[in-house]
Amino acid sequence: MELLDQISENLQKGKAKAVKELVRQAIDEGIPADTILNEGLISGMDVIGAKFKANEIFVPEVLIAARAMNMGAALLKPILAEDGAKTTGKVCIGTVKGDLHDIGKNLVRMMLESKGLEVIDLGVDVTAERFVETAQKEGCQIICCSALLTTTMGVMADVVKAAKDAGIRDQVKIMIGGAPVTQAYCQQIGADAYTPDAATAAEVAVALLKG
Amino acid sequence: MTERENMQLVWDHKRPGWVPMMTKASQMLITPEINDRPLFADGNDWFGVPWELDPDNPQFMTHVKPGFSMFDDITEWKDYITFPKMSSLNWEMIGGRTKAMWADKENTMGYVVCNMGAFEKINAIMGFENGLCALYDTEDYIDFVNAYADYRIEEMYYVKKYMDADFMMMHDDWGNQNNLFLSPDLWREIFKEPERRMAEACRNLGMHYMHHSCGYIEPIVGDLVEIGVESWHSVSPVNDLAKIKAEYGDKLVFAGGVDPQVTDRLDASEEDIRKEVRRCIDVLGKDGGLLCGSAVMFSTVQGVDALIEDEGTKYGKY
Numbered sequence: 187m188e189l190l191d192q193i194s195e196n197l198q199k200g201k202a203k204a205v206k207e208l209v210r211q212a213i214d215e216g217i218p219a220d221t222i223l224n225e226g227l228i229s230g231m232d233v234i235g236a237k238f239k240a241n242e243i244f245v246p247e248v249l250i251a252a253r254a255m256n257m258g259a260a261l262l263k264p265i266l267a268e269d270g271a272k273t274t275g276k277v278c279i280g281t282v283k284g285d286l287h288d289i290g291k292n293l294v295r296m297m298l299e300s301k302g303l304e305v306i307d308l309g310v311d312v313t314a315e316r317f318v319e320t321a322q323k324e325g326c327q328i329i330c331c332s333a334l335l336t337t338t339m340g341v342m343a344d345v346v347k348a349a350k351d352a353g354i355r356d357q358v359k360i361m362i363g364g365a366p367v368t369q370a371y372c373q374q375i376g377a378d379a380y381t382p383d384a385a386t387a388a389e390v391a392v393a394l395l396k397g
Numbered sequence: 398m399t400e401r402e403n404m405q406l407v408w409d410h411k412r413p414g415w416v417p418m419m420t421k422a423s424q425m426l427i428t429p430e431i432n433d434r435p436l437f438a439d440g441n442d443w444f445g446v447p448w449e450l451d452p453d454n455p456q457f458m459t460h461v462k463p464g465f466s467m468f469d470d471i472t473e474w475k476d477y478i479t480f481p482k483m484s485s486l487n488w489e490m491i492g493g494r495t496k497a498m499w500a501d502k503e504n505t506m507g508y509v510v511c512n513m514g515a516f517e518k519i520n521a522i523m524g525f526e527n528g529l530c531a532l533y534d535t536e537d538y539i540d541f542v543n544a545y546a547d548y549r550i551e552e553m554y555y556v557k558k559y560m561d562a563d564f565m566m567m568h569d570d571w572g573n574q575n576n577l578f579l580s581p582d583l584w585r586e587i588f589k590e591p592e593r594r595m596a597e598a599c600r601n602l603g604m605h606y607m608h609h610s611c612g613y614i615e616p617i618v619g620d621l622v623e624i625g626v627e628s629w630h631s632v633s634p635v636n637d638l639a640k641i642k643a644e645y646g647d648k649l650v651f652a653g654g655v656d657p658q659v660t661d662r663l664d665a666s667e668e669d670i671r672k673e674v675r676r677c678i679d680v681l682g683k684d685g686g687l688l689c690g691s692a693v694m695f696s697t698v699q700g701v702d703a704l705i706e707d708e709g710t711k712y713g714k715y
């Protein structure tokens with residue numbers, strides 16, 4: 187469908203206004219909202235994610251594409267809600283206590299959203315307790331922690347421990363990432379998954395939700 | 398030979414007697430009057446950006462108040478930004494203080510850090526995400542970077558005249574762990590010419606020009622050499638350093654090089670830290686060309702700087 191391709195292409199170029207207009211046009215033409223979302227917006231973000239992962243495009247290009255996606259998605263949201271569409275999973279994300287680096291965390295959030303997941307963004311400087319309390323209260327299946335400092339990445343181990351102490355460790359998956367984090371560290375602290383980039387993070391989250 | 402003379406040999410691409418350690422062979426000359434950012438207390442900078450100190454992290458410097466953004470459309474920057482006049486500062490007083498704090502001038506090289514380059518400055522003023530998106534309003538962005546370069550060039554003139562510094566370090570982090578923040582071509586379009594002008598002005602004043610950038614910047618290292626940037630500080634091992642050393646080692650001085658992702662860990666052993674210093678010297682210090690130290694200048698973990706200096710002094714013999 188040509189219109190959906192146009193949405194995807196304009197999204198990839200970060201043309202927010204064009205995306206908004208095309209989404210409106212698609213709604214007017216009677217294309218179902220979830221089709222517009224999946225085959226227009228999400229398919230465009232999938233291309234962006236793949237190119238970012240391959241280091242073919244850069245952080246600002248992802249940001250402007252995600253902004254365009256949000257513009258389009260805002261128009262679809264009320265219709266999807268009316269249709270009773272359910273999101274495929276719920277995630278809470280934040281940068282750990284003592285750490286203020288948030289671009290990586292925000293990119294992971296955008297990529298998760300572009301997979302249709304509902305994301306609660308706790309911002310920066312988030313304590314282990316707050317991650318776990320939020321997961322409990324909101325029923326999140328995944329906790330995502332970002333740390334950019336070797337001096338703060340230890341908080342991620344605290345999150346794993348806090349989830350155990352709260353008795354929810356078997357109900358929640360814990361994903362970790364950020365510049366100094368490695369697969370070995372993930373194993374060492376008993377978290378569930380590490381990925382080096384945001385696009386892969388979203389793919390892994392979807393896989394974890396499928397079980 | 399003094400530490401100072403030895404360091405000069407590195408700048409001149411001659412073989413030094415030993416690897417100069419930054420913390421030993423050079424003295425940072427502070428200029429808190431140039432209010433790029435309040436360093437150790439809450440307050441606004443010259444541009445009106447609010448900075449705060451994290452009481453939980455007293456070892457860190459201040460950071461921009463989270464969520465702050467002065468404007469989100471860079472085409473309007475002139476409505477918000479006026480550049481302060483460097484001439485308005487009491488340079489006689491700054492010069493006097495410099496003399497007092499740089500007691501060992503015979504033995505050390507003095508340097509002044511431009512705490513923020515244009516990229517970091519825009520990101521502080523607009524908020525990081527807005528600043529990154531602003532790169533696509535390229536003409537206006539270039540306008541700002543050029544005006545900013547003029548402002549820093551004015552600073553260099555006073556720094557030379559009243560402080561008699563030996564080199565300047567421009568702090569602008571263009572890289573992250575995985576990549577440059579912007580494409581090499583866009584970097585060339587926006588930053589290359591203003592950077593060339595700053596390097597040239599600095600050298601013409603008789604000071605060496607060093608650029609600090611964290612992260613992966615391998616695709617533009619050749620450009621930096623081409624435009625007269627004499628030294629690259631930080632030099633993260635996410636770059637192919639052996640290759641860069643082989644290609645540009647005779648033209649580019651490497652500074653820093655010791656990776657805080659290895660040394661600044663609470664679980665790092667003394668041997669982990671010493672080993673990292675040796676890695677740095679092995680890959681970057683062959684036949685000179687290295688001013689060794691932490692890539693963050695001062696480690697955020699206590700005791701690490703002393704270990705780096707000690708190991709570098711012992712291991713860095715030619």
Ligand code: B12
Pocket residue numbers: 245284285286287288289290291293294330331332333334335336337361362363364365366379380381382383384385387451454456457458459460461525570572573574575611612613631633657658661692693697
């Ligand atoms: C930009 C930056 C800053 C900015 C941050 C602005 C902001 N709003 O985020 C500012 C200037 C504020 C800053 C401050 C500091 N910084 Co800083 N900073 C950086 C820099 C240059 C880039 C970070 C970045 O934005 N990357 C871009 C994003 C896209 O990448 P990313 O975060 O790695 O995320 C990707 C992946 O890791 C992954 N990912 C990220 N999170 C998650 C989470 C999950 C669950 C998963 C699966 C994946 C995932 O996906 C992302 C996208 O693909 C790095 C250099 C580096 N090598 O990373 C230093 C760096 C992280 N900073 C460093 C330091 C030391 C500091 C300061 C302490 C400096 C000081 N003395 O004040 C302060 C600390 C402030 C604080 N309390 O947090 C050091 C840390 C060294 C160490 N010990 O580990 C670094 C490595 C620089 C260096 N070479 O020394 N910094």
